Each structure stands twice: as structure tokens, then as C-alpha cells.
Amino acid sequence: MSLPAYDQAIEAVPMAMLVVDAQMRLIMANAAARELFGAGILGRPFVTVVRHPGVNDAVEKVLGGAEAGPEKLAAMISVQGRDLSVQTMVSPLALEDGRGAALAFEDRSSLDAAEQMRRDFVANVSHELRTPLTALMGFIETLRGPARNDEAVRDRFLGIMEREAGRMNRLVGDLLSLSRVEAEERRRPVQGVDLTAILRNVVASLSPTAEAAGAEVEAIMPDTPVTVMGDPDQLVQVFDNLVENGLKYGRAGGKVSVSFAAIAHEPVLRGPAVAITVADQGEGISSEHLPRLTERFYRVDTHRSREQGGTGLGLAIVKHIVNRHRGRLKIESEKGVGSRFTVILPDPRATGRGAEPKG
Known part of the structure; x- marks a missing residue:
């Protein structure tokens, strides 16, 4: 097989592949390898591209042994400032000007x-x-x-x-x-639901909880129905969780507000959207905790969360439900002021995907 034929063959392989000659210089690299290791690697010594003793030893063994077979090993390599865990296969390859080696990297x-x-x-x-x-x-x-x-x-x-x-x-x-x-999560809901009705039902169902906590839940909703494509039970679960959290961690005698806003163009969703914000007047959350709040079992205050009956899974569930609805969850908080959890959902009325509410 000629060099161009080898080149065509490895170019079709989806994983990163390199070919070195008998002097351990890189003579071929497919698109996946160029993306992984960077452009301009051809002609360079292999050891300057993949700096891992085990991989280098495997290449030397394959190049140096007449009866050497494929060498397979797991390695942690540093590539363009990133550490990657790869499964590497080093195989002997006959080239026109002598022995070579082909390397495949599975990330x-x-x-x-x-x-x-x-x-x-x-x-x-x-x-x-x-x-x-x-x-x-x-x-x-x-x-x-x-x-x-x-x-x-x-x-x-x-x-x-x-x-x-x-x-x-x-x-x-x-x-x-x-x-x-x-x-x-990969199945997008196709049922039209009245979002304002869901929010009003959530607020009404949690009113006894608010009264027991000496708090108030305020709903600021439009008078007309707002239809989104969604799973009604899951959307109830999202807002029930967020409002209940606001009551649990808000100040005694404080207020939890549920407000609605229309967004003409939401950059991340690339179109019009509706935003529902649940805001409390609690102690607030330090900024270093915000990126991890939706992780499973992550708690800012473990003792208080357990005392309040929290499982550490509520916001993880919220995140996955919002993802299923092709929306996004935005969390903002300020110490001593309170927290704001905003669920942003695509507005189907402006994209031609509207439907009559079914629940």
C-alpha cells in the first residue's frame, strides 16, 4: 500500500490516528489527530508531540522488534494544556522505506x-x-x-x-x-400546557406551608393564559421545588415572589422565551456555591438542609427537567438580600409550535 493510500485509510477513521516512520517522526495524522494534537505536527519527532514514557516505549518496541505485535496501554497524556485519559493501540506498519508504526488514541x-x-x-x-x-x-x-x-x-x-x-x-x-x-431527558415534550395555571396551582398548594412558616407567597402573573410545550407534572415539580425552597430558606415573615416575564429574544435559546422567577428574601448564597447548586447531593449548609427535610437532589431534578424542556435555569443570589431562581422556557407562540392547552 502506498503512502497516499495509507493516508486515505486513516483519514476515514473517526478516532485520532498517527503514523511514525522508523526514525519516530510523524509522517501522517488524520483530522481527529490534528484536532487533538494541533496542526503542524507532521515532520516533528513523536516524543515532542506525545510526552508519555509508556507510549514512547511501546512505539520503540514495535519499531525495533521484527516479531513485535500490537501494543495496547492506558495512559494519561497532556495535550495542548489538557490532561486526557486515552486508550492507545500501537501497531506495526510496513512502509515503502522501512518499518513504521500506527497509533490509535481513544479518548x-x-x-x-x-x-x-x-x-x-x-x-x-x-x-x-x-x-x-x-x-x-x-x-x-x-x-x-x-x-x-x-x-x-x-x-x-x-x-x-x-x-x-x-x-x-x-x-x-x-x-x-x-x-x-x-x-x-432526550424526549422533548409536545403537549401544550397553560403555564400560568400551573404556577397559580403551585402557589395555592403551598399557601398552608407559607402560613405555617409565617411567610407569604406572591404571584405576579398575566391575566391571559400562556401556553408552552411541556410536561405538566414535571413543570409542577420544578416550581413546587423552587417555591418550597424559598419558603424553607427565606426569612421568617418574609415573602417569596413568583413573577412572569416575556423575552423578545433569549440569546442562549436563540429566540423568544418566557421567564419565571422565584425570588426569596433569605440569607442569600455565596457566589462560590452557585455553580454547584444543581449537583446531586450538593448542599451549602448540610445540617440546615437535613433539618429542613432536604435530600440534596431537588435542584438536580429541576435542572434535568428544564433541560428536557430545552430551557435554561439561571441562579442569582446576594448575601443578606436573597436568591432568584429563573426558569427560561422557549415560547412556542413565536416559533409556530403553539398548541392548545391540555392541562
Whole structure:
């Protein structure tokens, strides 16, 4: 096979591929390799492009051994200022002017990151479940022993056990909800729903909670229905979560407002949109926490969150639901002033995707 034929063959490979000659100089690189390692790498010594002892040793072994076969290894390489986890295959290649080697690089960084996320998720779930389970087991042991006949202690412990069991039940419910939302995230809702009706129902359902907290929920909605393409149950879940969070973490006697605004052109969504903002008058959140608020189990104040019955999954669920609706979630907060959570959804009325409300 001639050099141009080799070039055509590796150019068709979707993963990054390089070819070196017997002097370990780069003589071929496909489009994926040029994007990964940068343009202008041909003719350079291989060791100046891929600086990894294991990969360099594998190339030398393939070039130097008559019977050498393919060498496969996992490596962490530094490429244009980035550290990448790659699976590398180094294979002997016969060139017209002697022996060469072909290298294929499979970028496994995203797979490794996903695996790390899975491990972290399992560890977090185990910790969140173990804490109330340990408490329950301890109280059961006490009730069977020293507190068997102590009615006051028994009632107090049973109340604590009920709260801990409720906490586990909420956690399991949120985990199932998150799983369902993630499974549906690629399926865009096609049903028209009245967004203002959903918001009014959420505010009405949380009014008793607001009264119990000595707070007020204010809804500033247009008089006419506003239709968006959405899943009504999931949208209720989004705004129920945001308003309930505002009541939990707002000041006693404060106000949580739910307001609506039309956006003529939303740059990220590249078109008209509607924005629903839930604002509280709480303590506010430091800026360093804002980028991580939608991570699973991330809490600004772990102790307070658990006392309030939070599972650490609410905003993660909100984020995935908003993503499914092709919208965006914007979070703003100022210490001592409060927080604003804005859900921005595409406006189908201006894109020809409107539909009559069905719920």
C-alpha cells in the first residue's frame, strides 16, 4: 500500500490516528489527530508531540522488534494544556522505506468522568441512607431494652424514627424521580400546557406551608393564559421545588415572589422565551456555591438542609427537567438580600409550535 493510500485509510477513521516512520517522526495524522494534537505536527519527532514514557516505549518496541505485535496501554497524556485519559493501540506498519508504526488514541476522559460520577453517586446515596438507618437501628435497640417501659422516651423516639423514615422515603422518591427525568431527558415534550395555571396551582398548594412558616407567597402573573410545550407534572415539580425552597430558606415573615416575564429574544435559546422567577428574601448564597447548586447531593449548609427535610437532589431534578424542556435555569443570589431562581422556557407562540392547552 502506498503512502497516499495509507493516508486515505486513516483519514476515514473517526478516532485520532498517527503514523511514525522508523526514525519516530510523524509522517501522517488524520483530522481527529490534528484536532487533538494541533496542526503542524507532521515532520516533528513523536516524543515532542506525545510526552508519555509508556507510549514512547511501546512505539520503540514495535519499531525495533521484527516479531513485535500490537501494543495496547492506558495512559494519561497532556495535550495542548489538557490532561486526557486515552486508550492507545500501537501497531506495526510496513512502509515503502522501512518499518513504521500506527497509533490509535481513544479518548476515555468522558467515560472515566462518568464512572467517577457513578462512584460518587453510589457513595453519596449510601451515606444518605446509612445515616437515618443507623439512627433507626439505635432507637429500636433502645426501645427494646432500657426504654421498653418508659412511655415518654418511647413517644419521643418514635417521633424521631418517623422523621428519619420520612427522610428515607423522600430520598428514595427523589432518586426514582431523578431516574425517570434522566430517562426522558432526550424526549422533548409536545403537549401544550397553560403555564400560568400551573404556577397559580403551585402557589395555592403551598399557601398552608407559607402560613405555617409565617411567610407569604406572591404571584405576579398575566391575566391571559400562556401556553408552552411541556410536561405538566414535571413543570409542577420544578416550581413546587423552587417555591418550597424559598419558603424553607427565606426569612421568617418574609415573602417569596413568583413573577412572569416575556423575552423578545433569549440569546442562549436563540429566540423568544418566557421567564419565571422565584425570588426569596433569605440569607442569600455565596457566589462560590452557585455553580454547584444543581449537583446531586450538593448542599451549602448540610445540617440546615437535613433539618429542613432536604435530600440534596431537588435542584438536580429541576435542572434535568428544564433541560428536557430545552430551557435554561439561571441562579442569582446576594448575601443578606436573597436568591432568584429563573426558569427560561422557549415560547412556542413565536416559533409556530403553539398548541392548545391540555392541562
